[in-house]
Amino acid sequence: MPIHSNQPKNKKQQLLDAALTLFVNQGIYATSTASIAKTAGVATGTLFHHFPSKEVLVxxxxxxxxxxxxxxxxxxxxxxxxxxxxxxxxxxxxxxxxxxxxxxxxxxxxxxxxxxxxxxxxxxxxxxxxxxxxxxxxxxxxxxxxxxxxxxxxxxxxxxxxxxxxxxxxxxxxxxxxxxxxxxxxxxxxxxxxx
Amino acid sequence: MPIHSNQPKNKKQQLLDAALTLFVNQGIYATSTASIAKTAGVATGTLFHHFPSKEVLVxxxxxxxxxxxxxxxxxxxxxxxxxxxxxxxxxxxxxxxxxxxxxxxxxxxxxxxxxxxxxxxxxxxxxxxxxxxxxxxxxxxxxxxxxxxxxxxxxxxxxxxxxxxxxxxxxxxxxxxxxxxxxxxxxxxxxxxxx
DNA sequence: GTCTATAGTGCGATAGAC
DNA sequence: GTCTATCGCACTATAGAC
Structure with a gap:
């Protein structure tokens, strides 16, 4: 385990968690990558670092x-x-x-x-x-x-x-x-x- | 029946027909109002004359x-x-x-x-x-x-x-x-x- | 009723610093 | 790995001439 691990697991998992919640509440199309990143508390660039596209995230x-x-x-x-x-x-x-x-x-x-x-x-x-x-x-x-x-x-x-x-x-x-x-x-x- | 009725029924019906085809082939979200109008052979302004919004059209x-x-x-x-x-x-x-x-x-x-x-x-x-x-x-x-x-x-x-x-x-x-x-x-x- | 033109918005994705 | 900033695009809807 890395010494500097933050309390929230890793940002990739935070993004997946946020995406799930937003998708079921608003639909997949209606949920923007920006809103996923914001809800997860990370930047949009970070989302596209972990997932090459919205489709791959889904x-x-x-x-x-x-x-x-x-x-x-x-x-x-x-x-x-x-x-x-x-x-x-x-x-x-x-x-x-x-x-x-x-x-x-x-x-x-x-x-x-x-x-x-x-x-x-x-x-x-x-x-x-x-x-x-x-x-x-x-x-x-x-x-x-x-x-x-x-x-x-x-x-x-x-x-x-x-x-x-x-x-x-x-x-x-x-x-x-x-x-x-x-x-x-x-x-x-x-x-x-x-x- | 009006004297000047064109061969294609009326534009409203053309819009509904075009919308159905595009919706089932691409999904509702993925189909823009502009593409519906274009497929129907009418202008985007005409679409919004007949339907106040995309939602109402659906x-x-x-x-x-x-x-x-x-x-x-x-x-x-x-x-x-x-x-x-x-x-x-x-x-x-x-x-x-x-x-x-x-x-x-x-x-x-x-x-x-x-x-x-x-x-x-x-x-x-x-x-x-x-x-x-x-x-x-x-x-x-x-x-x-x-x-x-x-x-x-x-x-x-x-x-x-x-x-x-x-x-x-x-x-x-x-x-x-x-x-x-x-x-x-x-x-x-x-x-x-x-x- | 229908058109053209475009305003105004929000999107997915990228560039480049740190 | 993460950020800020922003590009380029496509979208819904409107304004105003005809």
Whole structure:
């Protein structure tokens, strides 16, 4: 650790933190690099020293967040007799992460609509993020627990349902604690896939 | 009809048409009023004669599109013995409209993330647009055909599933013709709600 | 109603001192 | 690595002639 380390970690992290807050409150387009620098308490030149462009800043922030999300999803050895229960645990871990990291979750939604990032970039991120989901669906189909619909459609549907439910609970945090709501959200998800 | 009517309808409509195309190809923020006017073949001053601001232009375009969408959804007298079939017809009408009006559908998605419009404005639009959906769910619940989950959650879920499926088919138009895919999309939707 | 011309603003990014 | 200062550009919106 350097002797002269200041109380706030490093300026790069301060910039990422400030950017996240501003992005989710104002949108990515509406947030200027100058305002990010000002909020972070650094100069605009410093921002462009750490990130060659605003676009790169957005992408780097996104990747860090998704890395954190994937770590919250504990891996399983899938069991035929336990598949619904195992899926429920994973679903709840994902929802809990979204609730505890509402800014991060909202930012990911914004990035999906942020047009300066290519569709290819987004598709790659999506595939990485939800590889565990594909395993569950294929495993369930092999054992006749999950319907044999086309896998691409099912992946999109599952992702969409997760986004919808997590957004609902983020916008209505008091309902996330009620079993009636959290049970219903998972059942809506699970029943759509069952045979 | 005025004697001096030009071949292109009126300039206001030309502006709306140009705006739609540019918005879905570049995003709303990334599209300048100047480029809309240029594409429409009119001057920037003319744009601001018809729309007091870019924001109003966006909202007016959005309302026109949603009006058109709602007209495509034929009303039904809901019947207990026919509910699944009736819902399927409505679902397919909605998907077909989205496919035939991909630009319009994509634009609606962009508007939902366009932050200059207030959350209240968007919520109002959502309620208007999907009132028929609420009727179906409540009717189905009364007759024990549809699960008794909280109605707000079900409405969000239904809307999300429609957006996911229509986006999937817009991005993979060749699959929309295959019964395997279109049947699966509806079943994913319907099964999630059934008792 | 439509045009041309432009005012006024704020942006992303760079240069160069320290 | 960080700063100050600023460039060059594109944007929304307006003014005023026709």
């Amino acid at each position: 992408l780097e922030l996104y990747k860090k967040i998704k890395q954190d999300f994937v770590l919250q999803i504990a891996p399983f050895k899938l069991e035929v007799t336990q598949l619904e229960q195992q899926t429920k645990v994973i679903w709840q871990q994902a929802i809990d992460w979204a609730l505890a990291n509402a800014d991060q979750q909202n930012f990911c939604l914004l990035v999906m609509q942020y047009q300066p990032l290519s569709a290819q970039t987004k598709a790659q991120i999506f595939a990485d993020e939800f590889s565990f989901l594909k395993e569950i669906i294929l495993f369930g189909q092999q054992h006749q627990l999950i319907a044999n619909y086309p896998i691409e459609l099912m992946l999109e549907s599952a992702h969409g349902q997760f986004l919808t439910s997590s957004q609902f609970f983020i916008n209505n945090t008091e309902l996330a604690q009620e079993a009636k709501y959290s049970e219903a959200a998972f059942k809506l998800f699970w029943k759509s896939f069952t045979n | 909202l007016e375009l959005y309302k026109k599109i949603k009006q058109d969408f709602v007209l495509q959804i034929a009303p039904f007298k809901l019947e207990v013995t026919q509910l699944e079939q009736q819902t399927k017809v409505i679902w397919q009408q909605a998907i077909d409209w989205a496919l035939a009006n991909a630009d319009q559908q994509n634009f609606c998605l962009l508007v939902m993330q366009y932050q200059p419009l207030s959350a209240q404005t968007k919520a109002q639009i959502f309620a208007d647009e999907f009132s028929f959906l609420k009727e179906i769910i409540l009717f189905g619940q009364q007759h024990q055909l549809i699960a008794n989950y909280p109605i707000e959650l079900m409405l969000e879920s239904a809307h999300g599933q429609f957006l996911t499926s229509s986006q999937f088919f817009i991005n993979n138009t060749e699959l929309a013709q295959e019964a395997k895919y279109s049947e699966a999309a509806f079943k994913l939707f319907w099964k999630s709600f059934t008792n």
